[in-house]
Amino acid sequence: MNLIISILDSSYIDALFQLDNEANTTPWSKLNYQDSFNDPNHTVSGLFANDQLIGFCVISKIIDEAEVLQIVIAKSSQNNGYGNYLLGNLCQQLELDGIQQIFLEVLASNANAIHLYSKLQFNEISIRKNYYTINGNKFDAILMARTNIINHQQ
Secondary structure (H helix, E strand, C coil), rough: EEEEECCHHHHHHHHHHHHHHHHCCCCCHHHHHHHHHHHEEEEEEEECCCCCCEEEEEEEEEEEEEEEEEEEEEEHHHHCCCHHHHHHEEEHEEEEEEEEEEEEECCCCCHHHHHHHHCCCEEEEEEEEEEEEEEEEEEEEEEEEEEEEEHHHH
């Protein structure tokens, strides 16, 4: 399978919105995506398999820190290593570009995502109580961080 990661532009908003709504319990609105495309500190990267968009990641960079704001793999493509491929490659590129820490938050009950992030050397740094609201119910988020592995190995 031919996998390609590339920077997306706002012409992909509808596709991102659709993938997000199919795969995510806390999807973004189209306005959230438009705001990211308009923000010079945000990068939206897409993962393509055989020329079909199967996932994406929105990252915010400020000075030497980055935050994964959204990462989505199409529901039909999950559990095939695509999230690991996408986020692993993006983390490596961020670190090569001088980013020292990468942060993300995850629904505390999302065991698959937590396992992926741990495998990619993200560590839990705190809990955000009642952070997510899903169907009127409150759920905790885990805040995780990864320290620049590349620069610490040199």
